[in-house]
Amino acid sequence: MAYECILAEKDGEVGVLTLNRPEALNAFSDQLMDEVTDALKKFDADDDIGCIVLMGSEKAFAAGADIKEMASKSYIDVYSEDFITKNWEEATRVRKPIIAAVAGYALGGGCELALMCDFIIAADNAKFAQPEITIGAMPGAGGTQRLARFIGKSKAMDMCLTGRMMDAQEAERCGLVSRIVPKGELRAEAIKVARQIADFSRPIAMLTKEAVNRAYETTLSEGVRFERRVFHSVFALEDQKEGMTAFIEKRKPSFKNR
Numbered sequence: 001m002a003y004e005c006i007l008a009e010k011d012g013e014v015g016v017l018t019l020n021r022p023e024a025l026n027a028f029s030d031q032l033m034d035e036v037t038d039a040l041k042k043f044d045a046d047d048d049i050g051c052i053v054l055m056g057s058e059k060a061f062a063a064g065a066d067i068k069e070m071a072s073k074s075y076i077d078v079y080s081e082d083f084i085t086k087n088w089e090e091a092t093r094v095r096k097p098i099i100a101a102v103a104g105y106a107l108g109g110g111c112e113l114a115l116m117c118d119f120i121i122a123a124d125n126a127k128f129a130q131p132e133i134t135i136g137a138m139p140g141a142g143g144t145q146r147l148a149r150f151i152g153k154s155k156a157m158d159m160c161l162t163g164r165m166m167d168a169q170e171a172e173r174c175g176l177v178s179r180i181v182p183k184g185e186l187r188a189e190a191i192k193v194a195r196q197i198a199d200f201s202r203p204i205a206m207l208t209k210e211a212v213n214r215a216y217e218t219t220l221s222e223g224v225r226f227e228r229r230v231f232h233s234v235f236a237l238e239d240q241k242e243g244m245t246a247f248i249e250k251r252k253p254s255f256k257n258r
């Protein structure tokens with residue numbers, strides 16, 4: 001598939017997917033989301049890639065679903081095509097870690113896509129919002145659910161009911177983003193963090209991601225049980241032997257991803 005709305009590049013073991021529809025502040029047209037889906041699937045299947053960075057421009061990560069494409073749709077249109085399910089959920093199916101690197105606007109579906117990634121590194125100019133209510137709609141790609149789980153009911157209600165923007169500092173305070181970096185350093189910093197993850201044992205990073213995500217799908221005792229079983233399974237990997245032996249021998253481990 002040739003891409004027109006995104007750039008997909010490899011930087012060593014890091015897959016970098018850049019949303020690139022500047023004329024619409026990276027608003028999610030159907031084509032753009034098809035391309036994102038295709039690129040994420042390819043990175044996930046690529047043995048050379050250990051971690052993925054998903055980013056936009058300095059002005060906008062993404063301004064949400066394409067309002068011009070969406071405005072005239074009827075109920076039966078969106079119901080029949082199961083609007084957004086087709087090409088919006090790949091990020092939640094990817095097994096390798098995905099970092100959202102957010103500069104500028106992450107609005108509506110843009111905020112929701114960032115929430116589907118494993119963690120968010122924000123530039124100091126990042127702005128998050130669920131402004132759907134201001135255009136006669138509501139979040140439809142997990143905003144009401146993921147925000148409520150990640151930042152709590154009060155902040156989630158505030159954002160979804162008022163549509164207000166949250167800046168990077170507030171987003172870090174309430175746990176929406178994991179760290180803030182100067183906007184000019186966002187890409188380099190996100191790739192550096194992704195490279196650090198890609199250098200670890202790949203199966204262990206993937207198992208760890210799966211275990212953390214389980215926290216949002218199950219009870220505490222079931223989640224802890226799941227974690228214990230996965231933890232036990234790590235001892236079947238050569239990488240566990242290599243990591244612990246390297247520690248004892250005071251050298252850097254060399255993981256073989258098996």
Ligand code: HXC
Nearest residue numbers: 023024025027063064065066067068107108109131140141
């Ligand atoms: C289509 C969009 C767009 C969008 C911006 N543009 N956001 N086009 N869909 N979501 C277009 C504008 O029409 C304009 O093109 C160009 O991008 C630049 O935008 P401006 O508004 O001129 O820029 P600025 O004044 O800097 O304002 C930036 C902005 C504003 C604050 C981000 O554009 C804005 O409020 N955008 C809409 C944000 C929003 O409501 N998002 C939620 C969408 S609903 P032209 O050619 O007109 O000059 C959603 C629901 C998802 O995401 C649910 C799951 C499906």
